[in-house]
Every structure is written in C-alpha cells, then in structure tokens.
Amino acid sequence: MTTRSKVLYASEPGLGTAEFRRVLVESGLGANRPVDDDTRLKAMLSAANLVLTARLDTEGKPLVGVARGVTDFSWVCYVSELAVCKSAQGLGIGKGLLDEARRQLGPSVAISLISMPDAVGFYERIGMERMPNAFWFGRKR
Numbered sequence: 170m171t172t173r174s175k176v177l178y179a180s181e182p183g184l185g186t187a188e189f190r191r192v193l194v195e196s197g198l199g200a201n202r203p204v205d206d207d208t209r210l211k212a213m214l215s216a217a218n219l220v221l222t223a224r225l226d227t228e229g230k231p232l233v234g235v236a237r238g239v240t241d242f243s244w245v246c247y248v249s250e251l252a253v254c255k256s257a258q259g260l261g262i263g264k265g266l267l268d269e270a271r272r273q274l275g276p277s278v279a280i281s282l283i284s285m286p287d288a289v290g291f292y293e294r295i296g297m298e299r300m301p302n303a304f305w306f307g308r309k310r
Contacts, residue, residue, distance in 0.1 A: 176262055177230065178269040181222040186210040188232045196234075196252035201285070203310070213237065219246060221269050223253070223262045233257040236266040238280075246274055248282040264295045 186207055193199045203209040214220060214237070223234030234253040240246035248270065253262045270280060283303060284292050293299065 175226045176233070176260070176265060177224045177226050178265055179222055179224070180220065180273065182218075182220050184214055184220050184222060184232075184235070186214065189214060189235060192232055192235050192252050192254055193250070195254040195256070196258075197255060198250065198252045198285070202250075213249075217249070218242075219270065219273070221266050221273070223257075223266055225257075234262040234266050236270055238270065240274065240278065242274065242278065244277075245279045245281060246270065248280060251282065263291060267295065 189210060190199075190204050193202050193204055203213075217237045217239055219236070219238040219240050221236040222232055224230040224232050234257065235250060236248055236252075237250040238246045238248040248267075251263055251266060253266075267280065274280070280297075281300070282292075282297075283305075289299075
C-alpha cells in the first residue's frame, strides 16, 4: 500500500459490491454500468484480476476511487473502470490509481482503456496516448 497526500492506494481483490456500486454511481459511470444488477457486479469484480482502490485516510477510510482491470501481468492490462467520486475529482485520485496500477504491473506491461467522451481530456493531460484503431462489438444488456 502506498500513500499519496492523504489518499491510500491499495490492491483490494475482495472489494464488495455495495462500495463498488456507490463509487460507480457517485462518479457518474453508474448510467453506463449495471449498478442495479448485484449478480453482474459481483461477476465483474470476481473476474477482474486487478482491483485497486483509493480511500481517504480519514475515519472509516471511505472509498473514493476504483480501478478495475484484466491483465496477464506480462504484456497488457485493460482497465475496464476508472471511477472517482465526483466529490473527490480534481484531487489527483484517478491519476494516482493509474500510477499505482503502473507501479504494480511494472514497466513492461502496457495499460489500455476506452474513455468516456467527457474524460478524454483527463487521459491526454496525464500523458496517455490516444489510439485511433480501437474496435467494439456492442453488448445486449
């Protein structure tokens, strides 16, 4: 676990669905995720082999951010969620979660993600390279 300006970053593979759901909703990602489907949220968490959290270093250690990814720990990590509660946005927590992912994965593992349109500027500001050749098969809810 590392500490950055009163935020604790940690690997938390046993994160519960209630906290995960709350951060998704409070971050604004709840509209694009199955927050009302507890079984699906459990599956999303249990299938991820990288679950990082950001908690405030205050009483109760409230969860304010989550990065959830799938990786082979050798070549690439796909980050499927980077969610930070709106009340904590602008404090460097999203960048801190990605920095923690990079620290845990090491320099030989690339990180990829698909950005929500309103977050593109954030990823560009923190130095991620925009990739024009992404492809998508949509899902049926």
